[in-house]
Amino acid sequence: MKVHVEHLTRVEGHGDIVLNAGSGKLESVQWRVTEAPRLFESFVVGRPYHQLAQITSRICGICSIGHTLASLKATEAALGVEISTQSAMLRRLALHAENLQSHILHIGYLVAPDLFGAGSVFPLIETHPAAVHNIVKLHRISNEMSDLVCGRTTHPTNLVVGGVWKVPSEKSLIEIRQKLVDCVDTFNDVARVVLANAERLPAFSRETEYVALGSEIEYALYDGAIASTDTGRHPVDDYRSVVNEFVVPQSTAKYCRHARDSYMVGALARFNLNHDKLTPLAKQWARKFGLYPVNCNPFMNNVAQVVEFGHSLEDSIALINKMLNRGLKDEARQKITPKAGHGVGAIEVPRGILFHDYTYNDKGVCAKANCVIPTNQNHGNIQKDMEAFAPTLLDRPGREIELNLEMLVRAYDPCISCSTHCMKVRFKL
């Protein structure tokens, strides 16, 4: 039997799953990343520092805010630029907005059809109108928050080297806070629907190393050190010793490995490492789903995203309250003096830990760049999970094998454009 899923659907980017089996025995299973390479690290060379975030934002349309922020942090580290407390708060809010948008997109539009046995969200408009409307509402309000803080939802215009350009008005923050407060009930409804269908998620488990940012003071998203469930903390500047990128011929995306043959990043990794810093709403939903650290079922990444949605929702409200209490003020644009330097920016984006690493010459022009994307770090782990998971499926019909393998890859919420930028399973029986 051959399974070949070409251009896997309901993921961001192009990837294939190829499985060969004979007489109930797995011969090979392979995860291929076939997306056309876009070679960002090469063509940012020669571009001025103020264009780097704008260019690298285009690595991914779904986590463009995360790329922008990682890029800005790398540039600011290289040029020795400090940002104000207010700017840091707004950037955290921006990151929450993207986390909310991306997680609800993944849970609501990409995973939910599997849970309801549909091909896409479109038939659900008829069959589950209330659920779809709730999902759309959460998605819309997440995007409204992006619009407010970032200028727009994709490829933000308001986040720049040295801070943020336009500070939202007090009135607009109060309005968005009210909408977020209204979303708590909507979120609880959506989470209940996911919980009711969660038994469709396969009970598979494989011991794995998890890597994410870790911090003593908060559920690390914007700032922190590198944390591993195997090896503990590492400084961000030592990221290369953690990611160890390598190239395989079946993939235009690079792969990564650390303490084992592969590791996993993303919502589940963050939960496993930082669960104690979640907000009460998030902790409450983790308990309801039976999600406890350290959980080694990659399918539970979907659940970890639901939990994180609750966290980002509650923490956004808290952040806005804090900002309103401090009072908002327009800040003059920071004057940046270009200089030679090297800097690494690390940030947690919806799919996991992201690194941007730049070297600038004395004119502030990029001389060298390296971006390590969460999905790159997950490719190896997807392969290892597949090798462990596929043999358990071989007694089932082809369609079911296909669906389960697809659900596995989808659980990682891979962002393939990012990672090269991949997906589809084609069967040859």
Added chain:
Amino acid sequence: MKPKVAIFDFASCEGCELQIVNLEEAIIDVAKLVDIVEFREAMKESSDDYDIAIVEGSIARPIDEERLKKIRAKAKILIALGACAHLGGVQRLGNRFSPDENKKEVYHMARPEDISDGNPYFKEPRHRALDEVVKVDYTIPGCPINRVEFAKVLVALLTGKKPPIPDYPVCVECKKKENTCLYTVGGVCMGPVARGGCDAICPTYGGECEACRGYVSHPHEKAQMDVLAKYGLTAEEIMNRKTMFTSRYTEKKGGE
């Protein structure tokens, strides 16, 4: 019969497709107007039977070129979605270097035989716009596209109207929004030659326009370059402005 729409993507960030999802409640209206028969980013089903193909992304490798030609052959109307499909995207910046140079920079840790042209996934990626490979009927420009404009184009196509993509510079919407002109506060901007329709989103937030929607049909390019020079930009800095999204216009070979 509702027209059948298929959405495809090539080398891109898929941010433009995301803007379709970002129509939020209006996507439900869209689903009432057309049958979306393929949309890999959001649905499992696929189909070879469609009227309108909406294609995001730039065309990089021979395998991509082949796939696009097959799509073109099946579609009655082909729409280029976003800057990658319209102009080649930011990744077109990589065309400045040879494929080998690019691969060496990015995949320096690889075994050379794994990433050679013998591997179709890696074969000489040169990013091009769709219309450099096949005939394109309409273009929805922007990086990313303006979702409101996407809806307007859809309405236009369904009612037999020419898609209302503006052909005036970004300055028009920028002035109507009463933004402070960047040139008057020590900045520079490509707005005077860049195609509007974005509601001047970047200058509204104080950022310079990088002409992600391409140029207007008759740009006063010489005057624009003179202005950039007058505002103190070096030749290299001017070239940077000209090539962020619009290197298509300056590329010697394969450009317009």
Added chain:
Amino acid sequence: MKIIKREDFKAFVNALIKDSGLDVEGVKAKGEKFAFGPLESADDLRLDYDVTLLPPKKYFLPQYEQLLKFDLSHPFSVDRPEYPRRKVVIGVHPYDIAAIRQMDSYFLDTDISANYLRRRKNTLIIGCDVMKVQEKAFFGSMGTGVMHSGYDLYLTDLGDRVAMEIGTEAGSDLLRYAKNIREASPVEVQKVKAMREAMAQKASRGLIVKPTGWHDLLEKNYESEVWKKQSDKCLGCGTCTLVCPTCFCYDIQDDLNLDLKTGERLRTWDGCLLRKFTEIGSGEVFRDDILDRYRHRFHRKGRYLPDRLGFVACVGCGRCASQCVPDIADPVNLINMLFEASPHLVQDSLSDPHTVRTDLQVIQTGDDAKMLHMPQAATIKRVEKLSAKETMFEITLDSGKTLGHTPGQFVEVSIMGMGEAPISVSSAPNGKSFEIVVRKVGDVTSKIHTMKAGDKVGIRGPFGRGFNVEGLKGRNILFIGGGIGIIPMRSFINYVLDHRKEYGEVTILYGCKEPCEMLFSKEVASWSKRDDIQHKRTVDKCPDGECWDGDLGVITTLIPKVKFDPKTTVAVVVGPPIMYKFVNRELLKLGVPEENIVVSLERRMKCGVGKCGHCQINGVYVCKEGPVFNYRDLKNLPEAFK
């Protein structure tokens, strides 16, 4: 003059803001610049500003304005936008007051401007003296630094006090919100006035030619090299027109919603520096060269509007000068350069460059249905395909009234959700219905081509000046029609044939590219059979396999083949732009007097009433003074037969 203490003035502004029935707008800081915007507190009001980014024009002619809302299930019972709320605009500088008065004079002569009138009537203007002169401002040279009317209240910031002058009763009435007002002392009055005059003097910037001389300077230097030199640097971005308080041109767009049923018709600012400004359905652009667009802007301000309305449409605010990136929009520089390069003696040809009409009672005559660019419902009665591209539609107005057109006039045909297109009426005015022939070139015309008998369209008009059918009675008439020029001409031809005895000798020449393009073939064939008219027709070429019984060659070759007396014959010439050049030259050569050549021109006619600015040929509005013109009146207009 009244005096109020600063804290009482603030209390006055805050009291206005508190009134929920009023929208209070005022000048506020916007980054390093200033802009009019909604006031939330008197503390935000900046009476010390130099100039705002956009003029207060936006309150009367908004950037985007809904003209009407429609629902395609009943397209002609449209919802009008809500009546604008009562508004107070605080801090309008005198030059902007002058501009608003010019705008009144421009718009308030036709009921199409009902939206403008409503906004104008519901807005109170509180002016204020300029305290800080923007470096490019030159209102001192334009005589707009001091205004004696055009405001409801007028403020002068005296530091610890504010002086107030009452302009109108409505302004005086506003003072009920204020406490502790006293009369100004004669000393205070004298000081305010002296300060005001001094400030106006400061903003002069060395303008060499007074505004009264602009008209003559521009007229005599139309071909000056300065135009080319400056326009070479022009970005064509439209900024100078968009920020100008006296640029009024607008475009109209239809927006249909995703339900494909409801939508709105929007008016939005346009500008003559933009290339698309003069583009017509077929894709022709009449001012394609940036030089022509650049020159047009200054001529409209210094010549065309003064000719029409008496005022120089520049108030010296300096907005264009300070926002033009290549720095070529500054009227002071342009006028000075033009003067320096001028070989001619320049005279003051305008007596008062600021004569404006301020009477707001002028309009509001017609019935409500004619307002707001509102088309009336009409029904297609008959459809006849004339050629591959042209189809004729017979239409009646649902009101039961006749259109009441003169041959040569046009109507705006409106399809909700698509837009409007100017189409000439091709039937003679006889009976209840009228006919239009539509060539498929754009969205609207393509849509009309899909329509059938019983379908509804909207009609505005008839517009423009048609043929002088009465005045030409008794005269010999030579019709020369090229291509689709026959369409508007047919209404006149049929009128003449209907009243044959009232005209002298009648000759009809008609030419097309190919036989398949010939319109009204039955009627044309009947012309040959009549012995009371001469008729010849020609085609440029006849492809193999097509039948043709007429001549071969361009239309000018027909002229020598017919007999007519050049001295007494009136030539009616309608055709594509290129045809006029050759036909007119031929006619003049034969001795036809200029005043005996009548032409009809095509331009982008959007509003139909000389407001939107698109159809201008130099100073002439084709939609209003044309489309039918006497050659004599056009021959000196460089843009007419370009």
